[in-house]
Amino acid sequence: MAENKTDATRSAFAAWLSQELVRRGYDVTGLRSGGRSRFAADSGISPSTVGRLLRGEAVTDTRVLGTLAAALNKPLAEILVRTGVITDEQLYDVQHPTTDTTRKISPEEAADDLGITDPHKRALFLNMTRTLQEQSDNGEGEARAE
CATH class of the missing domain: 1.10.260.40 (lambda repressor-like DNA-binding domains)
Structure with missing residues (x-):
């Protein structure tokens, strides 16, 4: 057909x-x-x-x-x-490209997507990303209006 x-x-x-x-x-x-x-x-x-x-x-x-x-x-x-x-x-x-903003990716997926393969750089990236995620989840590190 x-x-x-x-x-x-x-x-x-x-x-x-x-x-x-x-x-x-x-x-x-x-x-x-x-x-x-x-x-x-x-x-x-x-x-x-x-x-x-x-x-x-x-x-x-x-x-x-x-x-x-x-x-x-x-x-x-x-x-x-x-x-x-x-x-x-x-x-x-x-x-009309769309971006699925509801889909969250893991730090590992982000590192893969970014092509970070060096073990030391990858570990640094993963640790930094996880730290930033934890701060965001806890409300820490947010800009405060005075």
């Missing part, structure tokens, strides 16, 4: 791209119409790649898609979604 969705996405993209190019004055209705090669020359995308895009074949090279986006004056994100490289949901997640 995922294959059918992928095929449908590629076909929809090919149809959209064809309409975009025709709208911009490139006649891509036939192999010998000249529009494909003219767009390839104008955009800097190889004629064979333009042909693959218009046939709905998979082109996922982000450099090519970035060149296509620039040639069409469209955001790269739109092209990535239209070609099925990323989904609308993935794009939203990238554009």
Whole structure:
């Protein structure tokens, strides 16, 4: 089923791209119409790649898609979604990152995340972090307003 969705996405993209190019004055209705090669020359995308895009074949090279986006004056994100490289949901997640502030990590996890592997530095980091956590839990070390 995922294959059918992928095929449908590629076909929809090919149809959209064809309409975009025709709208911009490139006649891509036939192999010998000249529009494909003219767009390839104008955009800097190889004629064979333009042909693959218009046939709905998979082109996922982000450099090519970035060149296509620039040639069409469209955001790269739109092209990535239209070609099925990323989904609308993935794009939203990238554009709207969330941080789970309710999740607490242990000092060991923090040291791992920070790449602290030297045993002495790691022990110092863990001890300091635990001390600061204990002070915070006890209300010690908090700034006091005068």
